[in-house]
Amino acid sequence: LDRNKVSGRLTDIDLSENAKAVLAKRYLKKNEQGEVLEAPIDMFRRVASNIxxxxxxxxxxxxxRxxxxxxxxxxxxxxxxxxFMPNSPTLMNAGRELQQLSACFVLPVEDSIDGIYDTLKHQAVIHKSGGGTGFGFSRLRPKNDIxxxxxxxxxxxxxxMAVFDASTEHIKQGGTRRGANMGILRVDHPDIEEFITCKNDNEKINNFNISVAITDEFMESVRNDTDFDLVNPRDGKVMKTVRARDLFEKIVHGAWLNGEPGVxxxxxxxxDNPTPQFPIESTNPCSEAHLPPYDSCNLGSINLERFVRSADGSDATLADGNTSGEVRIDWDELRETVHTAVRFLDNVIEQNNYPLAxxxxxxxxxxxxxxxxxxxxDALIQLGITYDSEEGLAFAEKIMKFVDDEAWAASKKLAEERGVMPNFEGSRHEKRGLRARNATVTTIAPTGTISMIxxxxxxxxxxxxxxFMRRQADMEMPDVNPEFVRLAKERGFYxxxxxxxxxxxxSVxxxxEVPEDVRNVWVVSHDISPEWHVRMQAAFQKxxxxxxxxxxxxxxxxxxxxxxxxxxxxxDTGCKGVAVYRDGSRDAQVLSTGATG
Ligand code: CDP
Structure with missing residues (x-):
């Protein structure tokens, strides 16, 4: 990286070929002929200066100044x-005409034709600007109701929901990607059974992820094997009583079948809603942001791998391993980055051009x-820690607690400089005496594209x-993680x-033939039992x-x-939701390993 440094500062960014290709296709400014007008570094300059x-x-x-x-x-x-990378809409739109910077929105769905069709229009406006939308459909009266x-x-x-899905089909998000939606229905809604099975056919309602909003009362009922009432949201009348376990089994069966619904x-x-004056009824499409109607959230992610240091202070690589314990996290640098990132994201709120008043x-x-x-x-591999181990969980908790604590510290400092959030009054922050600038500070996004960048x-x-085996020009070719190749060559087992x-x-x-210490840390998703996946999610959720x-x-x-x-x-472990995926259960799986695909 040194070649890009002038007096300690970076003057360019070290991007992979894949990253460059994605940026050129969807993120960089283009003219009407489709010619790319900015280099990746210009994009980062545009974003930094705009924010x-x-x-x-x-x-x-x-x-x-x-x-x-x-x-x-x-x-x-x-x-x-x-x-650090902000979410895709910020990279694409900051400093440009659109200036819509958020990935996540939730819209209300009122029980009226006017309400529904206003929201349908708003969905299109948000998709056009590059955002994803979530909806809670629970206030709608059930099918066949008067x-x-x-x-x-x-x-x-x-x-x-099918109407919202059909409309999505025709609007490209920010002109670059198809719209993404989340549809949520409460477990006590009379139409819940129809909802649970509405995506059993892989061809249906494709522009939605769906989730059942499960209540504590329902979980109690499942545990005790009691009956459970389905209630008309229009008048509170019980329309049907079901055995909670039967309903739960239907949810589970759908998830087993093709991953839908989540819960x-x-x-x-x-x-945990910090603004109880605005109740939460849905989430964004990938379900990491919990929002009241008309709220939005802008995301940004810290790349933990960049904070792993070798004993001599240089960047560690995946090939370093950590057999002697000399690889560590640079906590001071991580703290500084968290503070800078919080200021960045608070500025995004100011700079944003919101799609609706x-x-x-x-x-x-x-x-x-x-x-x-x-x-x-990546950080775990460099540190020599196994993902599915007690040490892995402990590290997850430690680093996320650090990020979260520092993010709150940064938000409090910002509040001293810029004032507490305007909806502070009536918030849980007010009750707890937490004078922060932001209702929430942390969320873990999928980082589908920005991790590739x-x-x-x-x-x-x-x-x-x-x-994995990649099909290329009609040939099956192995595509191996380059750092693993490097490690294999260095360690002599290539x-x-x-x-x-x-x-x-x-999996290795x-x-x-692969040395045991390497096998222990180069863990892949399929090596990990569902139990450990859940434990890791719970560790971060804390x-x-x-x-x-x-x-x-x-x-x-x-x-x-x-x-x-x-x-x-x-x-039981305090997760806010779950999404499962059984390997091979959806037809079009983008990547597949030789063993299963
Ligand atoms: O990596 P990137 O910033 O592109 O996005 P992500 O972390 O994979 O997804 C974050 C959020 O962006 C999702 O939860 C959605 O709210 C939104 N999103 C979307 O609206 N449409 C997509 N095709 C992908 C993501």
Whole structure:
């Protein structure tokens, strides 16, 4: 990296070929002929300077200019060093005409035709600007319920969800990606059974992820094997009574079949809502942001891998391993990055061009930000820690507590400088005497694209594979993690034959030719039992303001009982929701390892 440094500062960014290709395709400015007009470094300059301009909202004259210059440089360095990336809409839109910077929105769905179709329009406006939308459909009256004005009957939440789905089909997000939605229905809604099965067919309602909002009362009822009432939200009348376990089994069966529906534990989510004056009824599409209607959240993620240092202070690499314990985290640098990132995300709220006046008011009032982490699996490998081990869990808790504590410290400092969040009155922060600038500070996003840009493992997920078989020009070729190749060569166990074997297995855990210490830390998703996936999610949840995006991976041969166990365990360990995926259970799996694909 030194070649890019001028007096200690980075002047360029070290990007992989894949990262460059993704940026050129979707992120960089283009002219009408589709020619790319900016280099990646120009994009980062555009973003840093646009977000630093937020400083002018709080100070004037020379003071503001000095702050702008200071933070412009810090924001730029934080991105060029790949220590931090904001969510995709910020990278794409900051400093450009659109200026819509948030990934996550939740919209209300009122029980009226006007309400539903206003929201349908708002969904299109948000998708057009590059954001994802979540909806709670629970306030809609059930199917076949009376519609007074026409003496007709309602078609119910699932059929309206299909309308939102159909509309999504035709609007590209920010002109670059198809829209993403979350649809949530409470477990006590009379149409819950129809909802649970509405995605059993892999071709249906494709632009939605769906989740059942599970209440504590329902879980009690499942535990005690009692009956459970389904209630009409229009008048509170019980419309049907079911055996809670039967309903739970249906949810579990759907998740086993193709990963839908997921579940969110709504009482836990709402119980932790820092702004109870605005109850939470849905989440964003990947379910890590819990938002009241008309709220938004902008995300950013810290690449933990960049804070791992060798004994001599240089960047550690995946090939370093840590057999003698001399590789460590640079906590001071991590602290500084968290503080800079919180200021960045608070500035994003100011600089954002919100798609609706209602969203503008709610977002500025609550000031939710979602700082998360990525590159967690890479960091573990460099540190020589096994993902599915007590040490792995302890490290997860330690580092997330650090990030969360420092993020709150930064938010409190910002409150001294800029004032507490406008919706402080009536908030849980007020009750607790927490004078913070933001309702929430931490959230763990999937980091689907930004982890690829940063060149690290996604979110808090383990590696997908050490190697996999890739079809190229009609040939099956092994595609091996380059750091693993480097390590294998350095440690003297490299051979083409072995790499092919690794690619066919996906995992190295049972390959004897690979040294044991390497096998222990180069863990992939399929090596890890569902129980350990849940435990890791729970470890991170302990110190995260909002939610966690994590997939509980199950082998193809997993049973519905395995799914049920994972759900129960997630509830008992304090997770805010669960999403499972049984390998091979959806037709179009993008990547597959030789063993299963
Ligand atoms: O890596 P990137 O910033 O592109 O996004 P992510 O971390 O994978 O996803 C974060 C959030 O962006 C999701 O939970 C959605 O709210 C939103 N998103 C979306 O609206 N459409 C997509 N195609 C992907 C993500």
């Amino acid at each position: 630093a301009e937020g400083e002018y909202k709080f100070r004037e004259g020379d003071e503001a 000095a702050l702008y210059e200071e933070w412009n440089e810090k924001f730029l360095q934080m991105m060029l060093s790949r220590k 519609v007074k004005s026409t003496m007709g009957v309602s078609s119910g939440p699932v059929s309206f 969110v534990f709504i009482d836990k989510i709402d119980g 209602e969203i503008d008011a709610m977002s500025r009032g609550n000031r939710r930000i979602g700082l998360g982490v990525m590159g967690f699996a 940063a060149g690290c493992s996604g979110g808090i997920e383990p590696l997908f594979a050490v190697a 051979s083409e034959e072995l790499m092919k074997k690794v690619a066919e297995h996906g 855990r049972d390959i004897e 110190h995260t303001s909002m939610g966690i995006s994590k997939t509980i991976n199950l082998p193809n041969e997993a049973t519905t009982k395995d799914v049920e166990d994972a759900y129960m365990m997630a509830f």
